[in-house]
Amino acid sequence: MAALGQHATNVLKSRKLMSRKSSSQSTLAELALALIAACLALFAASCARKTPTLNLLVWEGYADPSYIKAFEEQNHCKVSASYMGSSDELVAKLRGGSSGNYDVISPSSDVATMIATSSLAAPLDLGKLPSYTQLSPQLTTLPLARVKGDVYGVPFMWGPDPMIFDTTAFPQPPDSWSVMWDPKLKGKLSVWDDLSTVYMAAQVLGYDKPDPSHLYNLTDDELNAVKKKLIELKPNIRKMWSTGGELTNLFENHEVVIAMGWPLMTNQLRKANFPVGETIPKENTTGWIDHLMITAGSDNKDLAYKFLEFMIQAQTQKKVTDVTGYTPANPHAAQFMTPEEVKNLHLDDVDNYQKRLYFWQNVPRRAKYNEIWNEVKAAQ
Numbered sequence: 001m002a003a004l005g006q007h008a009t010n011v012l013k014s015r016k017l018m019s020r021k022s023s024s025q026s027t028l029a030e031l032a033l034a035l036i037a038a039c040l041a042l043f044a045a046s047c048a049r050k051t052p053t054l055n056l057l058v059w060e061g062y063a064d065p066s067y068i069k070a071f072e073e074q075n076h077c078k079v080s081a082s083y084m085g086s087s088d089e090l091v092a093k094l095r096g097g098s099s100g101n102y103d104v105i106s107p108s109s110d111v112a113t114m115i116a117t118s119s120l121a122a123p124l125d126l127g128k129l130p131s132y133t134q135l136s137p138q139l140t141t142l143p144l145a146r147v148k149g150d151v152y153g154v155p156f157m158w159g160p161d162p163m164i165f166d167t168t169a170f171p172q173p174p175d176s177w178s179v180m181w182d183p184k185l186k187g188k189l190s191v192w193d194d195l196s197t198v199y200m201a202a203q204v205l206g207y208d209k210p211d212p213s214h215l216y217n218l219t220d221d222e223l224n225a226v227k228k229k230l231i232e233l234k235p236n237i238r239k240m241w242s243t244g245g246e247l248t249n250l251f252e253n254h255e256v257v258i259a260m261g262w263p264l265m266t267n268q269l270r271k272a273n274f275p276v277g278e279t280i281p282k283e284n285t286t287g288w289i290d291h292l293m294i295t296a297g298s299d300n301k302d303l304a305y306k307f308l309e310f311m312i313q314a315q316t317q318k319k320v321t322d323v324t325g326y327t328p329a330n331p332h333a334a335q336f337m338t339p340e341e342v343k344n345l346h347l348d349d350v351d352n353y354q355k356r357l358y359f360w361q362n363v364p365r366r367a368k369y370n371e372i373w374n375e376v377k378a379a380q
Contacts (some may be wrong), residue, residue: 056301057090058106059290060244061264062156062325067269070351071310077303085242086194087360087368089112094120100297103304104205109289110216110360112144115249116152121293123150131256131312135329140352144362145291153291155313155329157264157320160287160357161196164247171255171328173279177204190250190259193240193377195369196286199358200260201229203283206220212358215286217365223372230376238376244268251276263325280356287357289329321345357363 014160054077056063063081072079082102084090087110094105099120112192115121119289126132132140135155145153153206163174177200181187201209205223208215216301238256241247248268250256258282269276294304309315317328318336325343334347346353363369 021291022172023232049077052077052300052303053100053199054079054104054307056104056106057084057181058082058091058377059084059108060102061326062290062320064320067316067319071307074219074310076304077344079307083243086192088366091115094295095136099295101298102295103300104307105293105295106290107153107293108360109142109144109291110363112153112289112291112293113147113185113362115293116145116147119296121152122296122301123147123152124294124308125156126151128310129154129312131309131314131330131351132355134314134332135312136216136350138332139329142289143291146327149261153293154308156290156292156312157317157326157329158286158287158289158359160193160280161200161260162263162266162280162285164251164259164261164266165279166251166257167275167277167279170277173277174278174281176260176281176283177260177283178345180236181233182236185236187257188257189236189245190239190241190256191233191237192247192260193242193364195363195373196260196360197222197230197236198226198287198369200362201226201233201283205229208283209357212284213361215358216361216363218369219369227376229322231379234376234379236257248272263350265325267323284356284358287354288361289359290326345368 002093033094056079058081060083063079068079071077079123084093087108090105090107091111091114093099094115095118100150103231105121132154139158145151145155151193163177165174191200202218202222205222205225207218207226239250241250241259241261243262243263245268247256247259247261250259251269252263252272252274252278265277275335294301294308294309298304311320312330314327314332315336317330317333320326321328321333321337321341327347330351331347334342337345337347342348
């Protein structure tokens with residue numbers, strides 16, 4: 001009888017042990033299944049298609065949501081824009097190892113050639129840009145973005161560096177850049193922190209006669225004379241601006257009454273109902289042709305091509321003009337404009353208007369120009 005009792009006890013212990021083993025095995029199985037599910041979820045997430053991002057380094061106004069949003073929606077992507085304050089800032093970033101951070105850039109005519117010849121931009125396959133043939137031949141035939149038969153950039157927008165003024169201070173447009181040296185304007189004007197201010201002073205000194213292109217290849221003596229002239233201007237300078245928004249704010253806050261600027265600022269001030277005027281003085285003025293280029297280090301070249309094509313299409317060009325006040329490289333944009341807009345952008349008389357603009361060119365001694373400009377800024 002005792003033996004039977006011991007046997008029953010052993011059977012119960014065995015069943016409990018088997019139960020614990022079964023429970024443990026079940027738990028392990030559940031954990032294994034959970035682990036497999038987690039791995040599958042992670043794998044699915046890693047394989048999920050991420051929204052591609054196109055990174056721009058461009059002038060202000062060239063990534064406005066009013067037209068960029070349509071591109072993002074059409075291509076299921078995100079456009080991320082950084083803005084540059086000068087051509088030298090663009091070059092410094094590209095040469096400083098940041099070229100791989102950007103897919104599309106918008107160099108002006110003064111550095112477009114240098115960027116193309118320095119392998120910082122990729123040669124373009126124009127077959128991927130159907131709208132290229134619509135661009136103004138006056139712009140596409142220029143050698144600015146061509147190297148050994150390859151095209152590195154598409155003309156995008158062009159325009160002047162005009163004189164901008166507060167019409168309450170100047171009921172009549174000033175007729176000469178020399179007015180900026182008037183002692184009555186002490187602390188009331190702004191100049192661009194850019195070599196364009198050097199070019200402007202050189203014009204006042206007459207160095208653009210008889211050949212305007214000489215502005216971009218001044219001698220040492222001429223540059224020293226320009227430096228002296230600009231140092232004489234410093235008492236009148238309230239602030240040197242580096243971004244378009246900065247100059248717009250200076251006007252709106254009534255800190256300045258006159259400046260060299262861009263049509264972008266004039267456009268912004270008009271929209272704010274500020275009493276602004278814009279003119280090209282008798283000496284004429286410098287101008288620029290902005291190009292769109294794809295960087296050599298871009299990993300999104302297919303998307304970048306789509307962006308370039310989108311941006312040079314006539315309808316987009318009209319929208320960019322609405323934001324910036326610049327003249328479109330695609331003259332077909334005029335079909336979406338009123339007669340007044342066509343006239344204001346000089347699309348009805350391009351040849352004569354361009355005669356008043358000395359388009360920026362490659363500056364062979366750019367380092368020397370920057371040295372002179374930095375000495376002006378440092379002068380007390």
